[in-house]
Amino acid sequence: MSDSVKATSIKAVGIKDVAREAGVSVATVSRVLSNGPVSDALRARVEDAVRATGYRPNLSARRLRSQHSQTVGLIVSDIRNPFFTAVSRAVEDAAFQAGMRVILCNTDENPEREAMYLRLMQEERVTGLIFAPTRATLAQLDRADLDFPVVLIDRSAPAGRFDSVVLDNPQAAALLVDHLHGQGYRRIAGLFGNTSTTAVERHAGYQAALAAHGLHAEARFVPPTAEAAEAEIARWLAEARRSGAMPDAVMVSNSLLLMGVVKATRTLGLTIPGDLAVAGFDNEPWTELVGPGLTVIEQPVHEIGRAAMTLLFERLDDPERATRKVVLSGTCVARGSTGGVG
Template sequence: MATIYDVARRAEVSPATVSRVANGHANVDPALAERVRDAMRELHYRPNAVARNLRRSRTTLWAVIISDIGNPFFTSLVRGVEDVAQRAGYSVVLCNSDEDPTKEGQYVDAALAEQMAGVIISPAGMANHLNRLVDARVPVVAIDRQQSGAHVDTVLVDNEQGAYLATTHLIESGYQRIACVSGPPGVFTATRRLRGYRRALEEHGRPYEEELVRHGDFREEGGYRAMASLLGPRPRPDALFAANNLMTVGAVECLVDSRIAVPDEMGVVGFDDVPWAHLVRPSLTTVAQPTYELGCEAAGLLTKRIADPERPPTTVTLETKLQIRDSSLRTRQA
């Protein structure tokens, strides 16, 4: 079995450098670190996890706590986290909170009990869970949502601007009564996207009408129910901005069941791209998020936090992009 000294000889570095790479320290020249990792792979070297954890008082595991494992948004995000984690010498444990603060708290308990090296979390709305990690000096990064009352590294997208672009596009496409299916009240992403929708209406001289807004649960069923309730009152809306991908799917399903033609009778724009958005007919206009990059940024911030626990918290905001397809381009006046 290969030892740390065998790896050092193969990589032509000191054993101390091998140790720093194996323990995930960031203060190693990237070229040297890659050489060490190559030597580890070639020699099938596996660090002694038990001894290392005794020295460090922590494992080499990261907990990634997300709100919905069934949402494709998180699939790509977690891949970005894992790719960076692996290069830094860490493994990822995936936890699904189901937007349930109690379940989220149980995973935070587990991260503390198992002495996880760090936590990346999409908060379900409880600042105290983040603060418990901070108080225990566990490196933590919030992703997708900014949590009031918690001073931690955070990675976001510009939710308000993405919603603003989506709603503005529907206005410029000639739609008059634009509805919004927002997310749960009080959830950071839902609040910011609703704000962008409202800003676009007001800047284009359109009234903000409460009867055109519904709050869903970020799930497909919630999108279906919200869309169905919007079809009842008259005059009904002629366009929809849905605040996440799964609710968009539910809303479109409702329109199909109701025999309402998209885009001529109802224009549709969703927030979050989906892999098949360009394959359905009509193809679906979406606000695309850089999901893989979100994960990479979060993992990068976590490695920096592990290397320098005292550094001030950083917030990174990434841009969204409107992917215009057929579902929002009216071909005739309804």
């Protein structure tokens, strides 16, 4: 309390001021701050001085000198995508628990923005990066030399230069097909996004599972928006009706498309599951509330975020170890929207 001169920071107070106040050297103050070897007496004096002066370390200076940014980057397409929202929360929790900060970036699947943010990550000298790249950037990523480890999420890695954590997409899609088949559906249409590798994998699983059941696959690809899905499915069903080949079920590869399909059934006056069974991905809270409840694949979103951070920390521990790919399984949450035929 020695000099309670009202700690209003007229001028930013630095470690020097603390040192003067405590009558020690700046080195000692620094050591106190980082739990270095300091006698109890001095430690107490310094701590008092810190309180008295209202000192706050300058993280820029600290990072510059110590060469540790204690920052991880998180680059996703859009934080409003509930999957990424949940992942980001998990990443942040893990980061702050480890005393790190998170820089969040939205790319809107735009490769230019991805490139720009990758540059930013370098300039920030991030400790590591968690990244859901587009296919375009994924390809370039191999040639880029980044001086921090990267963990890919959601989008699967091609060769194996990077650690990654993904859902077992083929298996998840198959789960959905198997469920639909078990409920008696035989004409199972598929609607998939046309931008991500995720959709590609889910389509593969869909196709394989149908083949296994000896059924015919009929899939279409659309931009990943509810509007595109709604328009496409309406067109599709109209055609199908004319040709007398109406599907009795449709599965979609993400929740935006799911919304589009549900909307379309409304405007077309179709009942779910009577006229058309519906199933999709991402067990968001509202899927339970729509119509008879929507059957979906639940991704372990929080685990995915956590796993990514774990992978990152392990890589930092041992930069040389073989890259790892963590594959998590989804589970099928069956609801009324696939209630069974007739």
